[in-house]
Amino acid sequence: MIEQTLIPVEEVGTIAALQPWPSDGPPVLREDSSMWPLSPSQIDPEDDYELDPDEVYTQQHSAPRTAPLPPTIIQPSQSAWDPDWADCGLAPIVRSLYAEKNIKKMYDWQFSCLSNERMLEGRNLIVALPTSAGKTLVAEMITMRCVMVRKKKAIIILPFVSIVVEKVNQLAEFGRRLHFNVEGYYGGQGSFPLSHSTDVAICTIEKGHSLINQMIEEKRFCKEVGLIVIDELHMLDEEERGFNLELLLTKALFEGRNDTIQILGMSATIPNVIKIAQWLQADCYNNLDFRPVPLSEMVKVQNTLYNASGQTIRTVQDYKCKQASELYPLCMEVVSKPDQSVLVFCSSRADTVNTADTLAKCLPPETMKYKEQEKVMLLQKLKYANSGGSDSTLTRTIPMGIAYHNASLTVDEREIIEEGYSNRIINILTCTTTLAAGVNLPARRVILKNLFTGREKLKGRTYRQMCGRAGRAGIDDYGESILISRKDQQKVAYELMNAPLEEVRSSLYNSSCKKCFKRLILDSLGGHYANTRQGIYDFVSCTLYAFQSPMEEIHPEIERNLSYLLDNGFVETFWEDVNGIQVERLRTTLLGNATFQSTFSPEKEASLIDSELRRAQELLVLSDSLHLCYLITPMYNLFPVQDWDLYLSIYNSLPPIRKKIASAVGVTEDYLYNQTVCSKPDSLSDSRHKDNLSLRIAVRFYFALALSDLIEEVPIFQLSKKYKIERGNLQKLQESAQAFGSQMQNFCKVMDYWALAEVISTYCKRINVGTKMELVPLTEIAGVKRARARALWNGGFRTVRQIALATPEELMKAVRAGPYAGEGISKMIIRSAKELLEKKARELREQAEELLPTGGTQEGAGNGFL
């Protein structure tokens, strides 16, 4: 075995004498300061040839332990002569682009990070600073340095689709001016394989993981990628998503072991940042107390405001609004001044709606006069986005400058409300916790309506993220957060305000994520990181879980899960002849490889899906979209059916072909009738129904019906009423079906179900945008969604090229569609269409260059070869 480098333990908090990784891989570190010296699997395959698996296993246990490498803590810059800007080797124009955004000088901490030599040399870095501290600028500068100075690609991983979309727009603006290309990877967006001309890929966690897997497979990852940015690094401890993030980072550590790939992690809520930095072999900048805009945290009990130590600050004036006596005065104090805004965090979706309604009733009527025209426009935009449907609450509250924001709204509705809030047309926004970590919508005052989210008590991390939204950089000189508490809960409120943040632990600690171990093993074999038990141990030892757990717990876990995979046909052993010696190896079977490529769960989904797909190849009905929609509807985590009577009546009105499909998948009238008699709204996550296959099929079929209407362009408002599914939940269904469908496609490709893969791919595209096939190409234009695409089509614009060549006037004339027909929007659509054409042309050129090795697509260049 290759010897491990021994690294002395040094006191955390000092600048360590850092050593580079050994040439054969990262040192394998453990949180408890005892290192399990496993070498990365590919170090030298010949090393364990003589060992049988049991021997290897024993050796691991008896191996000596070494110590972890503490990270360097980047110190705030102390020098009086520090310039205002660290250019990271980028041209001066970058600074002027920031100046246009009103960022003229860097904060000290930004300067310290961006002028740090080790960071500039490519050392990994973790930045742990509170919300609104300005982490984005640091990430952008390091990304641009990667692309423009180091000439490598950057992959940015963000937690939510909405933030990916926002970031793509922001960076594309830089890209246009500085000549680099940005591509977004979310939902059905983003081309696989990554185009050679894409410089920055901005991805959701799952898409980022798939992209990295594919680049590793094509041996492009280490060669082309120079940077991986992870925003909200604390998501490592979230169940499924955290696991994907951990796996992705494990691969990056494993692959980029010659320091070729820099990792930048950012979070506002990682108290054990030093340990996480140690796992990632990163330096860190850690100042969870930094705030560019000072924050004053308070709790309100009855009429009095207290600080976090329980000292009285002041009493609140009573504004006499019976329905919202606690909240109304706190809102009025702020919004009675011009251009001020309040965010009110509520405990549930229903509460956001009720609170907005109640507050609107209390506000004085003259409030309606403020920005009256803009409010009318905002309501029109919402109506247009809903194909003519109007939300009755928003129609009442927006004229008063109030709106609600939660997941029951569609993405379009939320975007329009966010825009209205940013432009100060809406002054009071009631929201759920989703806005705490989502898009950047700061407020002068943040109010937490109570100590709960749903039925659970707020966690320290969520509380801090909510408070962090108070104070707008460059606008406010301070921000305020006020937690409203009942008198009998005052103690709990103080505990929450003073609670230390929860440490970030690997998602594999989560009992519901234990199943992920099987995926971990499949990934190590399927991704060719390992072909022996030793190799699997090596790979697993690079995970955060291995860094944080005693090895005695990990070994049995690996063995147990490996046995399952061997017994159930996902993994097999084979013998390899090495210099005349027969050596036992491990590899994925066809089913195992399909499961790895699709990221399905081996236990819950893979076998079930395989038998369903085999049946579908014989019985698939193609004359109606419903059967395919059913195949693409996820098997798990669906919402409950709210009304079985409604379901039965929908079933009874289905045409014969749809009833035939229902019977082919196993839904019968008798079953639905029984449900109407004996069932309440059921949740599939309810343990009573976990194994109830018939129920799962029936629920899946119900949502497939809704999806099949959606792709026929039935307006979401109408669908929501017909099926009693909230608008936001319909879009969630659309998103998850699209994701499930692309997993299916990968599964089918590996299993050689080519015909199914093709047809599923077409339906995924339709489901992604919720349209008939004819509109799909138009929806590829940035800013063109379902409604706009239909308006363009009906106005005679049938191809992207036609739109790219149109004048804004022609477009406006054709698309007479309310607030979306303005000149600015038309120009933006034309520009996006041109960019899309250019991107497609670039990709075709690349493909041509790959086809024609003599070089290029210039006229005549390929003739000799052909």
Ligand SMILES: Nc1ncnc2c1ncn2[C@@H]1O[C@H](COP(=O)(O)OP(=O)(O)OP(=O)(O)O)[C@@H](O)[C@H]1O
């Ligand atoms: N050096 C600076 N000078 C002035 N304003 C700045 C500076 N850096 C960032 N800002 C502004 O501060 C605000 C918050 O910054 P940013 O969104 O980067 O915070 P963040 O740390 O990424 O927060 P989050 O944790 O919410 O993602 C933005 O409006 C940004 O433009």
